[in-house]
Amino acid sequence: MGVFDDHKLEKLDWMTAMTETIESHLNDLLSRLPDRTLVSPQAIIEASSSSYLSFSVRSAMHELNRQHQREINYYLSYEEERLLLECFEFQVTGEPELDLRTGTLTGGTIEVVKIKNAFSDEELQPIMGQRGLEELGRGRDYTGPDAPFERMNEILDILGGCQEALSSRSGKKKINAIRDRLKKIFTTNEWRIRDMALADKVGKWVKGYISEGNLADLTNLCKLKVMTHNNMPIYSVKEEQ
């Protein structure tokens, strides 16, 4: 297998490869969650505050995640959770009543129902790579005389289109330019990265090289950049460890 081969792309069915559908752990997570789940009175009571009963789709999702913990090991970012919540809604049948004294629900049922089975690329594209970008941290982490200016410049060079930041002496400006450039690359699909997990790694590689001088991370980023010249969608990179 060559250094720049995309093993995931080779394994994809022809339709996915042709349409360049985004591969996402969110779709995997969504498919594992049940289509219908009965809401128990205990779940409602536990999710409520000490003086106010409330139960939202978010509360129901936390309960679902808890029940399926063996299968689901992701932590979700705010945007990912928001997308997932939109796939579920409550369905109330009858006229349910909750008696707090006995902890019982009578007169009807409440279910959390899945109303969507997959996320479209239009929904996933805006949040692509976000988790990795969060790893970059704050601008002020890159200030001071010990800031790794040279490594930041190398990254800016690889990403391209950051001439102003290259000539700046501010570490904060450089890292913000890196962040903005990566956001643009992801949201406009400039590099044709079609795997969410891979997109998340980009920010981590950038952080790993800038902060720790991790050459494996730099190598991975460079490989990815080279693969963008293949004029093919990218689903995976043969990573250096």
Next chain:
Amino acid sequence: MNELDKIASSFGVSDPVFKIKLGSHGDLEFEVKNEYSPPIVTNDPVYAIVRKQWNESLDKGRKCFTKYVDTKTAYRAILDTVKEVYNAKSPLKNPSQSVMYQWLCKQEYNGPTMPGFIGLYRYIINNQIGDIRDKNDPRVKNVLAVLELMKEKHEA
């Protein structure tokens, strides 16, 4: 136990049974099935003023509603009414500067004068003293006379 606390102790709370329905934003909404409210007693202004201070809050841990009746606020409202009537009906030029008014301002919850002010408040509201324009009306004079007697008795 003072009279306001006795009235408060007669109030109940709702049963913690909730009707559940779908809200406009997609979340569940909870409504108390049989919401309790203290009964309305129309002929007792003191009861009415204590009733206004009733409220209940859910205690999830104890699985019930607990009531809270702010009788101190109710008593402050009673004293405020007495002070207003005194200011409005006193023959003095500047009643709010008077010794009587100063004394009224010093009265405390659960103090020895509390039963007297509760009774006086009842008289004031039942006889609509506030609406009487004639300061020589015997009912107005009664109020002022009772105030003087109370002050004399409790200052001694």
